[in-house]
Amino acid sequence: MTAAKRRLLTGAISAGMIVLSSPAVPQEGLVRGLLGLPEKDTRPPQRAFVLPSSDPSVSSEAAPALRAASNFYGMPGLIDMPAAHALPDGELQAIVSSFAGITRTTLTFQISPRLTGAFRYNRFADINLDGFEDYYDRAFDLHYQVLREDEDGWQPALAVGLRDFVGTGIEAGEYIVASKTFALPNEGRLRASAGLGWGRLGSYGDIGAPFGEDRPQFVPGDTGGEVDFGQWFRGPMAPFAGLEWQPGGRLQDLRVKVEYSSDAYDLEAGTQGQFERRSPLNFGVEYQANDTVRVGLYSLYGSEIGAMVTIAGNPRRSGTPVRLGGPGPVTQRPDRQAAPEQWTSAWLANPNAPKAILDLLTPALAEQNITVTGLSLPGTTSAANTAVVRVENGGYEAQSIVVGRTARTMAALLPPSVEVFRIVIENGGLPTGEVTVRRSDLERLDGTSNRSQALAAATTVGPAPVSDEGVIAPEGRYPNFQFSFGPYLSASLFDPTAPVRADVGLALTGNLELSRGLIIEGVIYQKLAGNVGDGRLPDTELEPVRTLGTLYADNDTPTIRRLTASYSAKLSPNVYSRASVGYFERMFGGVSGEVLWKPVDSRLALGAELAYVGQRDFDQRFGFQDYRVLTGHVSAYYEFGHGYRGQVDVGRYLAGDVGATLTLTREFANGWEVGAFATKTNVSAEEFGEGSFDKGIVLTIPMQSITGQVGAQKVSRQLRPVQRDGGARLIQEGRLYERVRAGHSEAIFADWSQVWR
Amino acid sequence: MAMTRAHVRWIGLILASVMLASCGTQEGPGTAGLIFERLKGAPEPSRFSPSRAELAAAGVNQPLLRVVTQVPVTQSAGYILRGQANGAQFYGANDGSELQVRAGLIQSTVGFVGDLDGTNITAPARAIATGQGRYSRVLRHRRSEGKLFETQINCTVTRVGAEQVVILGRSHNTTRVAESCRAANEDPAGRTLAFENTFWLENGAVRASEQWVSYETGTLRLEQVLP
Numbered sequence: 001m002t003a004a005k006r007r008l009l010t011g012a013i014s015a016g017m018i019v020l021s022s023p024a025v026p027q028e029g030l031v032r033g034l035l036g037l038p039e040k041d042t043r044p045p046q047r048a049f050v051l052p053s054s055d056p057s058v059s060s061e062a063a064p065a066l067r068a069a070s071n072f073y074g075m076p077g078l079i080d081m082p083a084a085h086a087l088p089d090g091e092l093q094a095i096v097s098s099f100a101g102i103t104r105t106t107l108t109f110q111i112s113p114r115l116t117g118a119f120r121y122n123r124f125a126d127i128n129l130d131g132f133e134d135y136y137d138r139a140f141d142l143h144y145q146v147l148r149e150d151e152d153g154w155q156p157a158l159a160v161g162l163r164d165f166v167g168t169g170i171e172a173g174e175y176i177v178a179s180k181t182f183a184l185p186n187e188g189r190l191r192a193s194a195g196l197g198w199g200r201l202g203s204y205g206d207i208g209a210p211f212g213e214d215r216p217q218f219v220p221g222d223t224g225g226e227v228d229f230g231q232w233f234r235g236p237m238a239p240f241a242g243l244e245w246q247p248g249g250r251l252q253d254l255r256v257k258v259e260y261s262s263d264a265y266d267l268e269a270g271t272q273g274q275f276e277r278r279s280p281l282n283f284g285v286e287y288q289a290n291d292t293v294r295v296g297l298y299s300l301y302g303s304e305i306g307a308m309v310t311i312a313g314n315p316r317r318s319g320t321p322v323r324l325g326g327p328g329p330v331t332q333r334p335d336r337q338a339a340p341e342q343w344t345s346a347w348l349a350n351p352n353a354p355k356a357i358l359d360l361l362t363p364a365l366a367e368q369n370i371t372v373t374g375l376s377l378p379g380t381t382s383a384a385n386t387a388v389v390r391v392e393n394g395g396y397e398a399q400s401i402v403v404g405r406t407a408r409t410m411a412a413l414l415p416p417s418v419e420v421f422r423i424v425i426e427n428g429g430l431p432t433g434e435v436t437v438r439r440s441d442l443e444r445l446d447g448t449s450n451r452s453q454a455l456a457a458a459t460t461v462g463p464a465p466v467s468d469e470g471v472i473a474p475e476g477r478y479p480n481f482q483f484s485f486g487p488y489l490s491a492s493l494f495d496p497t498a499p500v501r502a503d504v505g506l507a508l509t510g511n512l513e514l515s516r517g518l519i520i521e522g523v524i525y526q527k528l529a530g531n532v533g534d535g536r537l538p539d540t541e542l543e544p545v546r547t548l549g550t551l552y553a554d555n556d557t558p559t560i561r562r563l564t565a566s567y568s569a570k571l572s573p574n575v576y577s578r579a580s581v582g583y584f585e586r587m588f589g590g591v592s593g594e595v596l597w598k599p600v601d602s603r604l605a606l607g608a609e610l611a612y613v614g615q616r617d618f619d620q621r622f623g624f625q626d627y628r629v630l631t632g633h634v635s636a637y638y639e640f641g642h643g644y645r646g647q648v649d650v651g652r653y654l655a656g657d658v659g660a661t662l663t664l665t666r667e668f669a670n671g672w673e674v675g676a677f678a679t680k681t682n683v684s685a686e687e688f689g690e691g692s693f694d695k696g697i698v699l700t701i702p703m704q705s706i707t708g709q710v711g712a713q714k715v716s717r718q719l720r721p722v723q724r725d726g727g728a729r730l731i732q733e734g735r736l737y738e739r740v741r742a743g744h745s746e747a748i749f750a751d752w753s754q755v756w757r
Numbered sequence: 758m759a760m761t762r763a764h765v766r767w768i769g770l771i772l773a774s775v776m777l778a779s780c781g782t783q784e785g786p787g788t789a790g791l792i793f794e795r796l797k798g799a800p801e802p803s804r805f806s807p808s809r810a811e812l813a814a815a816g817v818n819q820p821l822l823r824v825v826t827q828v829p830v831t832q833s834a835g836y837i838l839r840g841q842a843n844g845a846q847f848y849g850a851n852d853g854s855e856l857q858v859r860a861g862l863i864q865s866t867v868g869f870v871g872d873l874d875g876t877n878i879t880a881p882a883r884a885i886a887t888g889q890g891r892y893s894r895v896l897r898h899r900r901s902e903g904k905l906f907e908t909q910i911n912c913t914v915t916r917v918g919a920e921q922v923v924i925l926g927r928s929h930n931t932t933r934v935a936e937s938c939r940a941a942n943e944d945p946a947g948r949t950l951a952f953e954n955t956f957w958l959e960n961g962a963v964r965a966s967e968q969w970v971s972y973e974t975g976t977l978r979l980e981q982v983l984p
Contacts, residue, residue, distance in 0.1 A: 329842035447845030
């Protein structure tokens with residue numbers, strides 16, 4: 001196209017942006033029920049990407065008639081009291097609320113259509129407990145919608161919840177609540193909620209203790225962190241209720257709330273005298289500024305003014321769309337009857353053919369962020385009409401895009417006699433799955449009305465070949481060196497003396513691929529400013545494998561954050577391996593080995609990892625301290641479908657303690673991941689210290705959802721209430737499971753609708 | 758508050774960090790640079806309204822569509838024919854967005870929010886060409902979760918009457934035909950999809966149209982500039 005033509009066909013249409021965007025286990029049915037997921041999809045995996053209209057996760061695609069709002073605890077509710085609705089599925093909210101010196105900062109996640117979870121950090125200003133000037137506390141909440149509301153019938157929504165069920169218990173309470181929404185003229189809505197509370201929620205106006213009086217009281221300075229099943233729904237029980245009115249018409253962004261609170265605030269308004277609780281009635285008005293921001297102003301307990309700001313986002317819908325150029329039509333082969341000479345296989349006799357084809361394929365796919373790592377032509381390792389191309393994904397969230405674009409490029413460049421395309425998905429030099437597409441299917445289906453489903457039915461995914469015999473690599477493929485240089489931000493949270501500490505600096509990252517699967521990589525940090533190194537050094541009864549973090553952060557000279565050499569290889573159709581040596585993380589280095597069993601079409605994977613590591617010097621150069629440990633785990637991974645997956649790791653941790661970690665993660669199509677983990681080992685709560693056991697949440701954000709550009713870079717952060725030494729696992733980049741599953745059936749067909757993009 | 762030397766140093770540091778984020782073997786402006794680009798705001802809306810003479814001077818002689826979008830703002834762009842497959846024509850714009858068109862009807866889109874993955878065209882094309890008919894269609898949308906979502910709609914086509922349509926300064930005598938569609942069922946969000954498409958036929962072929970694509974993209978106006 002000429003430049004003049006290109007100028008004329010100016011076409012930056014903003015609207016033209018798109019978002020790119022798991023063997024049976026006995027508990028699967030239970031997990032599905034708990035998460036509110038549909039019954040197990042028994043259709044073949046090829047069709048799993050078509051969403052049935054009965055899928056309840058669809059229900060939150062549009063804004064509901066009455067937007068689901070959160071209370072001061074960041075959970076579905078009124079003002080200070082809960083309500084029975086659920087947030088839109090997948091919703092992530094950051095909520096800050098404050099009144100009477102009590103500031104609650106909550107991160108809330110709608111884990112499934114019915115289950116809401118939250119992690120909260122509280123500041124009780126001027127409450128002098130356990131020697132602190134201000135009292136800081138962390139809490140986890142859960143809210144489960146047992147019954148969905150029938151908006152046209154009589155059935156209300158019904159929910160049960162646990163508040164601060166795994167913290168110190170300063171906010172501990174349980175509830176059961178029902179909510180019913182009524183339609184008003186002019187599309188207005190009124191939601192009435194009423195419930196019964198225990199713990200904090202049963203501390204005012206109680207009507208008895210039907211499940212027993214004996215409920216332990218909050219103890220300042222307690223290590224907290226233990227789940228105390230015995231106290232749930234015990235002690236006094238009190239009713240609460242409230243109304244939520246959303247006017248219709250031009251005032252539809254406003255909401256007026258009134259509630260009767262059953263929380264006596266015994267500690268704050270009683271023994272601590274932080275405020276005077278004159279009334280059980282609370283009032284508030286909220287304004288929904290847009291889909292993201294909601295603000296509210298409130299009158300609480302007859303004496304206080306409160307405010308709340310909610311920032312909401314939904315990985316199912318939000319993010320910067322990634323713009324991908326349309327690939328154009330599939331190149332059709334000439335008619336075989338009309339041009340039989342073009343269909344011969346004589347070209348295979350030409351010894352230059354493989355190189356010539358690689359020279360065409362490699363740049364054509366590189367332009368589309370796909371790296372060719374190898375090619376084998378018909379008759380070498382495959383049937384006489386089959387070509388095999390090995391590729392690495394350059395950053396697409398949907399693996400099906402890689403499959404589609406590779407197949408179309410092969411159709412454009414390979415001689416007509418090649419009928420079968422086998423596309424091997426590699427990840428860091430590790431061959432994972434192999435997708436087989438027939439060229440005639442591409443030609444037949446492109447331009448038809450139901451091409452995605454039809455191509456899925458005609459496509460198979462099998463294990464990638466173990467051997468690379470007969471595979472030729474593009475010239476100059478190895479060694480392959482890549483580097484990047486840019487800023488970093490490292491934060492430390494929840495230190496009572498300074499809840500947020502941060503370092504900023506520069507990071508140099510390098511990656512040298514010496515041959516297929518053999519990679520040397522490293523990261524060097526230079527801190528420029530920050531105060532993480534000024535943090536406290538907590539006491540510990542265990543080997544200090546993590547609590548010395550501030551000493552590692554207290555460096556003004558360059559530090560080697562990571563420097564490793566690793567080799568990955570496929571041992572058999574279902575078994576993968578990795579061996580690594582070097583400085584794995586800022587605190588530990590040594591040698592590590594891992595094996596993983598994962599059949600290509602299995603939702604279950606099993607793995608084992610063993611490492612012998614030493615504790616690094618605080619300056620993070622090349623030296624080690626005296627502490628050495630043999631650590632390792634056996635792991636089971638399971639994909640439940642709909643983006644949910646679970647992982648259990650059992651083994652020995654860095655401090656020498658033995659136990660298990662359970663991790664549950666939800667992954668969205670645009671690459672966002674939200675997960676939670678908990679580790680229990682053979683150290684007692686007293687030995688562990690504050691928090692009693694290790695737990696936290698994990699948030700992974702692909703940068704392409706922010707930048708709108710295809711790229712593999714992701715930011716992943718673990719958010720722990722407190723970092724202690726028990727249950728601490730070695731940080732190891734490039735573990736096998738994530739690399740392998742990305743090229744297997746579940747991942748490929750999960751996003752199959754993207755195959756023609 | 759006056760800006761101190763310390764403030765200036767911090768601002769300089771942040772800017773330097775952003776700039777340095779561009780360094781590396783990866784092409785492009787780097788992550789921080791891209792975020793910076795995003796913060797600068799949306800680009801100016803595009804306009805595609807050349808004269809016929811300008812098109813000829815630029816050597817544009819292949820089939821060309823002028824496409825007007827309404828969401829999020831009114832914009833227009835030129836889409837040239839990139840190829841055909843199984844009777845569907847592939848029109849592409851410079852931004853990479855793509856329309857698959859069959860008999861003047863949009864069959865599929867790539868590069869729009871809420872892309873249409875596919876819909877059956879045969880019955881609607883026949884009805885629109887004759888100016889009357891009833892049929893069912895299935896719309897398959899690519900949703901942000903990477904899934905396809907199917908909606909069955911029932912449509913009625915009626916002839917509205919003769920109209921003159923002007924496309925880049927050239928007048929066309931056409932027959933206006935309306936396609937009125939409504940989903941067979943409510944979707945799980947409680948919405949019942951309903952839309953009306955309009956087609957302007959010249960000698961039995963679609964010269965211009967307004968076609969609903971998705972909730973997110975809304976309706977596209979297509980004008981067949983060439984041939």
